Amino acid sequence: MAERKKVLVLGAGYAGLQTVAKLQKQLSEEDAQITLINKNDYHYEATWLHEASAGTLNYEDVLYPIASVLKKHVKFVKAEVTKIDRNAKKVETTNGIFDFDILVVGLGFESETFGIEGMKEHAFQIENVNTARQISRHIEDKFANYAASKTKDNKDLAILVGGAGFTGVEFLGELTDRIPELANKYGVDQSKVKITCVEAAPKMLPMFSDELVNHAVSYLEERGVEFKVGTPIVAANEKGFVVKVDDKEQQLEANTVVWAAGVRGSHLMEKSFEGVKRGRIVTKQDLTIDGYDDIFVIGDVSAFIPEGADRPLPTTAQLAMQQGEKTATNIKHILKGEPTENFTYADRGTVCSLGRHDGVGVVFGREITGKKAAFMKRVVDTRAVFKIGGLGLAYKKGKF
Numbered sequence: 001m002a003e004r005k006k007v008l009v010l011g012a013g014y015a016g017l018q019t020v021a022k023l024q025k026q027l028s029e030e031d032a033q034i035t036l037i038n039k040n041d042y043h044y045e046a047t048w049l050h051e052a053s054a055g056t057l058n059y060e061d062v063l064y065p066i067a068s069v070l071k072k073h074v075k076f077v078k079a080e081v082t083k084i085d086r087n088a089k090k091v092e093t094t095n096g097i098f099d100f101d102i103l104v105v106g107l108g109f110e111s112e113t114f115g116i117e118g119m120k121e122h123a124f125q126i127e128n129v130n131t132a133r134q135i136s137r138h139i140e141d142k143f144a145n146y147a148a149s150k151t152k153d154n155k156d157l158a159i160l161v162g163g164a165g166f167t168g169v170e171f172l173g174e175l176t177d178r179i180p181e182l183a184n185k186y187g188v189d190q191s192k193v194k195i196t197c198v199e200a201a202p203k204m205l206p207m208f209s210d211e212l213v214n215h216a217v218s219y220l221e222e223r224g225v226e227f228k229v230g231t232p233i234v235a236a237n238e239k240g241f242v243v244k245v246d247d248k249e250q251q252l253e254a255n256t257v258v259w260a261a262g263v264r265g266s267h268l269m270e271k272s273f274e275g276v277k278r279g280r281i282v283t284k285q286d287l288t289i290d291g292y293d294d295i296f297v298i299g300d301v302s303a304f305i306p307e308g309a310d311r312p313l314p315t316t317a318q319l320a321m322q323q324g325e326k327t328a329t330n331i332k333h334i335l336k337g338e339p340t341e342n343f344t345y346a347d348r349g350t351v352c353s354l355g356r357h358d359g360v361g362v363v364f365g366r367e368i369t370g371k372k373a374a375f376m377k378r379v380v381d382t383r384a385v386f387k388i389g390g391l392g393l394a395y396k397k398g399k400f
């Protein structure tokens with residue numbers, strides 16, 4: 001019997017787990033030795049982190065054990081990847097060194113603060129399950145503190161959000177659902193709560209039309225959110241954000257400060273590959289990288305430029321999952337000695353939630369708002385878990 005090839009998948013996010021989910025159906029134990037490495041023994045739905053951060057969804061509902069979706073012939077290793085040696089075909093981790101014949105890198109995103117002074121130290125980041133749990137607990141603690149204290153520091157009820165892009169707006173939507181619950185629980189006058197969103201660019205949600213943006217803004221403003229658009233944040237400190245207005249610096253104060261304005265690919269990418277920008281490497285059309293036909297780079301660590309286009313597609317879970325599926329197909333081709341296929345992206349649309357009951361989006365080219373958008377968001381979220389774990393997982397984790 002020919003020696004079994006070693007297929008090593010790094011990261012069990014949308015990209016890595018989708019690769020393995022498809023690969024384990026296509027390949028038997030005799031075909032290849034498949035190993036998946038991830039730093040936690042659970043997968044989390046990164047696209048639900050704004051809910052866990054606001055506390056509208058329990059953090060436990062955002063995750064599930066990776067082992068629960070793996071077949072017996074896939075080996076799972078809980079470890080943090082510390083080094084990828086592409087030429088020696090070895091990956092170093094906190095749990096040993098692994099060699100590979102075919103490598104899939106799906107190490108995902110990290111928060112990007114663009115060098116803004118104090119942002120890493122003084123603002124929470126919506127980055128993973130742990131940071132999400134910290135944010136929701138912190139917000140609730142501040143309400144409890146306000147209710148219990150005699151001096152009543154209004155800053156305990158003030159929340160500053162940096163960024164009015166997709167993540168920032170989705171987080172604001174959840175906050176407008178969560179605040180009335182917290183105010184009620186702690187007997188706090190809701191009119192004293194102040195949520196301020198600061199955005200440097202002149203336009204929020206740049207991927208959407210003015211009509212959709214206006215819908216999102218008026219929905220959130222009606223629920224108490226104040227927007228400061230076209231206002232750069234120049235620093236974060238123990239008091240809040242320092243912003244620039246008419247060339248003068250102003251201090252905005254709050255006891256909860258959240259940065260939701262940027263992500264980059266894993267910092268390991270710069271350490272492991274050449275030509276990496278903000279943790280992302282440009283891939284070839286079949287999702288491998290230049291000079292390495294057996295290394296696939298997918299999801300948020302990749303920059304995929306479709307043929308004929310001049311810029312990479314925005315990194316999303318939708319893209320990561322489609323890339324995972326194509327990678328599984330291409331690995332099968334390589335193992336059979338066949339040529340790989342090029343990846344083509346099928347854009348099914350984007351829906352930005354505004355809490356549980358509203359949203360804005362474009363689905364199959366049509367703009368939608370309100371309850372219809374909120375419903376579509378639940379369909380998209382449920383589909384993501386169904387695609388990895390089938391009906392059983394969709395039943396447990398789906399949003400019905």
Ligand SMILES: Cc1cc2nc3c(=O)[nH]c(=O)nc-3n(C[C@H](O)[C@H](O)[C@H](O)COP(=O)(O)OP(=O)(O)OC[C@H]3O[C@@H](n4cnc5c(N)ncnc54)[C@H](O)[C@@H]3O)c2cc1C
Binds near residue numbers: 047167298320
């Ligand atoms: C709040 C929020 C809302 C979003 N909403 C949407 C949306 O509505 N639609 C959409 O399409 N996209 C959305 N996105 C973007 C989407 O979440 C990402 O594009 C997607 O998660 C990328 O998938 P990935 O598999 O590449 O990486 P990730 O989901 O980041 O997964 C990477 C995995 O690798 C693991 N890992 C990282 N480093 C190491 C290491 N050194 N060693 C071992 N394991 C490691 C991580 O723990 C994780 O399990 C949203 C993002 C956020 C933050």
